Amino acid sequence: MAKIVSSWNDWDPLKRVIVGRCDNSMIPPEEPATSEKVPVDSEMRGMWGLRPLATVERGNECLENLVKILEDHGVVVDRPTPLQWNQAIGTPDFRNDSMMTCMPPRDILLTIGNEIMASANSFRCRYFEYLAYWPLMKQYFDEDPEFKWTQAPRPRLTDASYKHNYYDEKISLEERLVRTANKDFVTTEVEPMWDAADVMRMGKDLFIQHGLTTNRTAMEWFQRYYPELRVHAVNFPGDPYPIHIDATFVPLRPGLIINNPQRHLPExxxxxxxxxxxxxxxxxxxxxxxxxxxxxxxxxLSMNCLVLDPKTVIVEASEVYQQEQMDKLGMNVLPCDLRDAYPFGGGLHCSTADVYREGTCEDYFP
Ligand code: DAV
Incomplete structure (x- = not known):
């Protein structure tokens, strides 16, 4: 029996990782939490259904590009088992006309040490997405005696979990920014709700973005669940659609972070x-x-890179300015053609979930 699962941050040498799949992906129907993050002028407003097959095939090709780079660098790659995402779902508390996808895994799985926890997402359409990862979780459970297979408390996602008509069609960008600055988001605080991609892991410290997908109650929950770690709430008032920390505040190695210049981390x-x-x-x-x-x-998503080790980073192939900057910052840059996977939920970091990185839990902020 071997040690399969361990990861404490986003930069230690990566040895094993999950890469998502685009198969059967849906544009989900509108629901209280999702409509709030679709920009008013987006062509996706008001439409839902299966994503066009050609885009799914092309998205999968992009993910294969990533798999190849990872395997060429000695990283073991695991893949989820997609469901028929177009099925309607129901719980005692809500019904939804379809699910979404198993992209990106970073939103669903949070690896902290030898534990992988499935998240408590605020989108109803993502309620059963974790099932795509359960075959892998079972495999890790069978093969690694220390692996902790965990599910965060499931949110009920009743109407009480959302502020209704919170953003209507007429809301201006300025008004969105005022609400972000006031930390006034679409979710309420009746239960913990969080996307794993809002959590930045840095050894003993977790920096968690408060925004459209993660609420304050989640942060309180994290602090009680991990009493040995320090939980810090962060927010970025320059972002009108604050969702996920990994295109906003991205560590490259101990001591170095790249910061989204439009989103303004408060002093x-x-x-x-x-x-x-x-x-x-x-x-x-x-x-x-x-x-x-x-x-x-x-x-x-230009910033949404995947660090392979403190000297090596995968950056999207067309993002030439980001590549040049990372090169100047002393990183070896591996370009990967992935842009056509962006519509499925994100870039290189999003499209993956950590299984194993070398290293231990360090205190970077003593
Ligand atoms: O800038 O739209 C995307 C992050 C996806 N995980 C953004 C954030």
Whole structure:
């Protein structure tokens, strides 16, 4: 029996990872939490259904590009088992006309040490997405005697979990920014709700973004669940659609973070990094002015890189400015053609979930 699962941060040498799959992906029907993050001018407003097959095949090709780079660098790659995501779902508390996808895994699985926990997502359409990873979790459970297979408390996602008509069609960008600044988001605090991609793991410290997908109650829950770790709430008032920390504040190695120049981490939250001599560098501009068609995310997926070890990083192939910057910051850059996977939920970091990185739980902010 071997040690299969262990990871404490996003930069120690990566040895085993999960890469998502685009098969059967849906654009989900509108529901209280999702409509709030689809920009008003998006072509996705008001439509839902299976994503076009050609885009699914092309997205999968992109993920295969990533798998090849990882395997060429000695990383073991595991893949989920997609469900028929177009099925309607129901619980005692809600019904939804379909599920979504098993992209990206980073939103669903949180690896902390020898534990992988399935998240408590606020989207109803993602309620059963964890099932795509259960065959892998069972395999790790059988093969690694120390692996802790965990599910966070399931949110009920009744109507009480959301503020209704919170953003209507007419809301301006300025008003969105005011609400972000006031930490006033679509979810309520009746139960913990969180996406794993809002959690940045840095050894003894977890930095968790408060935004459209993760609430304050989740942070309180994390602090009680992991009493030996320190939980820090972070927020980025410059982001009108704050969702997931991994296109906003991205560590490359101990002591170095790239920061989204539009999203403005407040001074008092920067302090802990600066007090410990971490350098926070503004990320390079994205190479694109628009995201690809049918994409939920912003052009800042340019920053959404996957660090293989503190000297090596995979960056999307068309993101030439980001590549150049990382090169200047002393990283070896491996370009990967992945842009056509963006519509399925994200970039290189999003498309993966850590299984094993070398290293232990360190205190970077003593
Ligand atoms: O900038 O749209 C995308 C993050 C996806 N995990 C953004 C955030």
């Amino acid at each position: 008092e939250q920067r302090a802990i990094f600066e007090a410990n001599d971490w350098q926070i560098v503004d990320a390079a501009q994205p190479a694109h002015t628009e995201p690809p068609a049918l994409c939920y995310s912003s052009v800042w």
